Amino acid sequence: MSLRIDRITLLAVPALGFLAVVYALPLVLLLAKSVQTPEGVSLTEYRAFFADDYNMRVLWRTLRVAALTTLLALAIAYPTAFAMSRARGGWLTVFLVAMVLPMSLGVVVKAFAWSILFRANGALNGALQWLGVIDKPMRMMFTEAALVVGAANVFLPFMVLPIYAVVRQLDQRLPEAAASLGATPMFRFFNVTLPLTLPGVVAGSAFTFSLAVSMYVIPSLLVGERQQTLSMLIARSFLYLRNEPLGSTISAVLLGIAVLVVVLSSWLARRLGART
Template identity: 35%
Template sequence: MTKSTRNPSELHERREQRLMLLLLAPALLVIVVLLVLPLLWLAWQSIWQDGRFTFAHYERFMTDSVYWLAFLQTFRIAAIVTLLTVVLGYPVAYVAAGAPQRWSILILTMVLLPFWTSVLVRAYAWLILLQRNGIINSALTGSGLIDAPLRLVNNEFGTVIATIHILLPFMVLPLYATMKKIPGELTMAGASLGGSPMHVFLRVFLPLSLPGLIAGMVLVFVLTLGFYITPELLGGGRTYMVSMLVSRNIEVYNEWGAASSISVVLMICVFLVFRLASLLIPFERIMGTR
């Protein structure tokens, strides 16, 4: 009797599994075609040249200082952008999460406004604002605060400012989503037990908002690693990031193998960033599944 009652349930479970696979098949096909196969092609290009296997591209990566300097500058800019987006984004998300609904909607709308404009247009807008005869320098010199225009563009400063403006929503939105789930009774309980506002924030609210904070930091950091248009326009050739190194190898030297090896190394670095984030906080908490 146990066997007869078990078989229908097992058959039903198998049917559900097959149905789920059929439903997932289109999405899996898209992932395989647009993500897995290009990554495998990159890995193959990095070790195959002139009809034979070679690790020459990786050897050049280990010995050429240009590669190391590009990676160091890219990671430094990514760290600076991530830190500044935390400083700017956390208070915005905190206010939006605690404000009445109409004010919360208004704050989030202002945060999301950059998404309605292309990255290229925003980069050119910052170029107009920050250039030597731009709006900011003209206002500062006209008011007498400075005697000569400041160098705000064609350097790392302009790249960082524009990148922060573009990526700030990726910090605010995960923080806001996490903060909205924090029960207000917890902070009230901490205050009723004699805790000061700063003590309650540091001991109650901040730890509970860590999943959103880590998620935002990972998003901003990883997206900054692959930025190309912003450093190209605002860096003026002085800000040399990994994406530009890949582009130069293809456009100038037609070295697909070298570009592929750089891409593979950068992909490994991204995986290590995700691994480090998962060690700090499990991805189940970051994604809000538990």
């Protein structure tokens, strides 16, 4: 048995070696660069980053946009997942294609599509003027709202699919049993359906938040330089300022946020699993 396990483990060696070379090693070098100074190892760059008011505003904006994107995606994905779970035949195929097909398109394509919609002479402003809702074009491009809507659209499949996987396994007899005992629809939702689907919500929220907090292309195209995010600061530090320690420091902060999200979501998922 031990020999068989060792042979099976050896099959993972090529993949682990590949990850170590192309991912782990560059990451270690990046983290080392963030604490490397002419005087030796120091946290000077981290202290300077957190002491700068502009950096703190960018950090807060990044977290706020990621949180709003996650909430908007959740509000759309939750009922969508239930609709998919009840769909049969051709309708289920339509739902799955609608969720999976956009993932095959590049982020640049989808971001450009939203930029066309949000323009002053775009389809959205044109439709609102035609309906008489507005008299003149609204400013949509280069706003935080445009960024949240565009990002939520791009990352929506990463929210829908985990929730759908959980909802599909939900025993439909449980809400029916609660209804037979006199439970109202609201009571059934908050005390039966929602607790059972929370693992999917946590997983989808972790995916969406992690992607939204580190996105670069979408904010670059929809808000430009007017509203910087951490990923845009990283690009500016490396590409324009040629300040590798600063870029490495911001990258480490962004990595820490992503790791914290994964750890908290894993802990919450275990707690929810233990309760159910």
